[in-house]
Amino acid sequence: MPPPGPRSKGLHGRIAGTFKGLSSQVRLFPVAFEKGFGVTLTDADGNTYLDFSSGIYVTGLGHCHPKISEAVARYARTLMNCHDFTTEVKVRLVEKLLAMLPGDFGGVQLYDSGTVAVEAGLRAVRAATGKWEFFSGFSDFHGKTFGAVSLARTNVFFGPTRAPGFHMVPRSYPYRPTFRKEDGSEDLDAYFRFYEQYLVEGTAGKAAGFVLEPIQGWAGSIIPHPDYLRRVREFCDRHGMLFMADEVLTCCGRAGAMLACERFGVIPDVVTLGKGFGNGFPVTAMCVRKPFADGIDKISASSSYGGNPMACAAALASLEVIEEEGILENVMRLEKFFLQRMRRMADEHPIIGEARGMGCLLGLELVKDRATKEPFDEAGKLVYQKAFRKGLAWIPAGHILRMSPPLIIDEKLAAKGMDIIDEAIGETEKELGFSR
Ligand SMILES: Cc1ncc(COP(=O)(O)O)c(C=O)c1O
Missing domain, CATH: 3.40.640.10 (Type I PLP-dependent aspartate aminotransferase-like (Major domain))
Incomplete structure (x- = not known):
């Protein structure tokens, strides 16, 4: 069963009416987390996620280092x-x-x-x-x-x-x-x-x-x-x-x-x-x-x-x-990898208006039209949910996909995260009629 699973739903349901003011992140994907180690998170149903938000730009050195x-x-x-x-x-x-x-x-x-x-x-x-x-x-x-x-x-x-x-x-x-x-x-x-x-x-x-x-x-x-x-x-x-x-x-x-x-x-x-x-x-x-x-x-x-x-x-x-652990050096290596990968994605996906990043602070700006640059909020929401369902924990921001992967991530897992986003964008384009 795709996440959020029954335990997540049950836990979330118990306080959804009383724990007010949840962020859009949680409202769009009401999962309950149980454990985090290194670059992964595990939810209450045992599903694991690659953490592309580092908590919320926090656990750069991995969960529970x-x-x-x-x-x-x-x-x-x-x-x-x-x-x-x-x-x-x-x-x-x-x-x-x-x-x-x-x-x-x-x-x-x-x-x-x-x-x-x-x-x-x-x-x-x-x-x-x-x-x-x-x-x-x-x-x-x-x-x-x-x-x-x-x-x-x-x-x-x-x-x-x-x-x-x-x-x-x-x-x-x-x-x-x-x-x-x-x-x-x-x-x-x-x-x-x-x-x-x-x-x-x-x-x-x-x-x-x-x-x-x-x-x-x-x-x-x-x-x-x-x-x-x-x-x-x-x-x-x-x-x-x-x-x-x-x-x-x-x-x-x-x-x-x-x-x-x-x-x-x-x-x-x-x-x-x-x-x-x-x-x-x-x-x-x-x-x-x-x-x-x-x-x-x-x-x-x-x-x-x-x-x-x-x-x-x-x-x-x-x-x-x-x-x-030579973190700054790793981040500079990752920056190179992410920028190359995101630029390739921008070449392939018409809804990506701009791909940008410095270190492990990355963004893909989704637009309805590259000439007018009209923000594409609906696409942002769909990509976020689809990628989460495929095992990527991350942060939505309307039409801008924000990624802040852990600074300790290796290139293989970094590529896996980007593959998930790439796929989610492709599926979203198809669903919204924006394929080439
Ligand atoms: C640039 C910046 N300043 C301040 C804050 C507030 O920090 P905190 O949530 O720890 O109070 C944030 C939180 O996201 C931030 O991004």
Whole structure:
């Protein structure tokens, strides 16, 4: 019987009426999971899936990596929480993290969610600059609290969603540029002309920082123009603003480097890390470059769970695994493989408008027509469900198929995952009458 099977359905049915607010992912494929090991997940009926979402961009080093599980278990037995007092495992984590980050980061604070790290980052930018307004990018995602939502376009609040002083501006999206030249290609200069003008006419003149996801995850693995982040950096420097990169989703090897910003030759002033940082354990970080690090002392930075020993152990073990297992090198090999494969798929499938990726952060944008680029949501939904039924656990995003396979996957299994997606797209095209 194709999944979801009877136990999945039974378990899901028991709380479907009371556990509210499920993501579209679960609503479209209501499976109940029981186990995860390495790159596979097993559901309550014993069906196994190749995990092409890494949880949700989280378990990049595989589910229940023995070194990480053991590190967490050790502190679950000896010391779970001692507020923000110093522990040896925290000292080792902070030293390791600073050694692995590029540039001159010199201030760290630890949290239990990406959103809270982003909120702390905003406070740190304000404290360091004495200014209070922020620029952020169209379609970025930074979390669901008031400050994080003020940076982004989401509809999680009823009523005004943006606090005063938060200014969302267009950002680079080469496939669908807001500003374009006559030949249709992205006009990068126009973005910066707009920012310069907006700074004068649209703000109170107190812009503290520019907050961006270096690569947009939720919006659909959108990779900016290669020069975009460097020019944002220059824009910030010109106007005494700090550049804050929200790398909750892109950090720790996901994009082929510790920070995705490195792939663009840029170092941010403030950076947030999450998801893959603890490989499944809720641990996140907010890091500030040395010249601005003392600002953290002014923002009442600590929290109940931030930096607890289990969390520190998980993050330290994850960073060590990244080094010991040559994860960044594997991701760069995988990037080459995935890009080649996705481009071949784009040649074969008329509904693929663009294939893109950096590291193990991949996207296939489905369109009804390559000329008009009209998004093809219905196809996205069908491909998602068909592939899941064939044994691929992954993340839908409307018309953009987002893939975030584990960073430890080998090429054979990576190919198997892509075969499933390829097949699902073919079947969807046939069903919707879009075959060649
Ligand atoms: C870029 C980015 N920032 C912040 C967040 C929020 O992180 P969390 O869900 O851990 O609060 C996310 C979550 O998806 C994210 O992708």
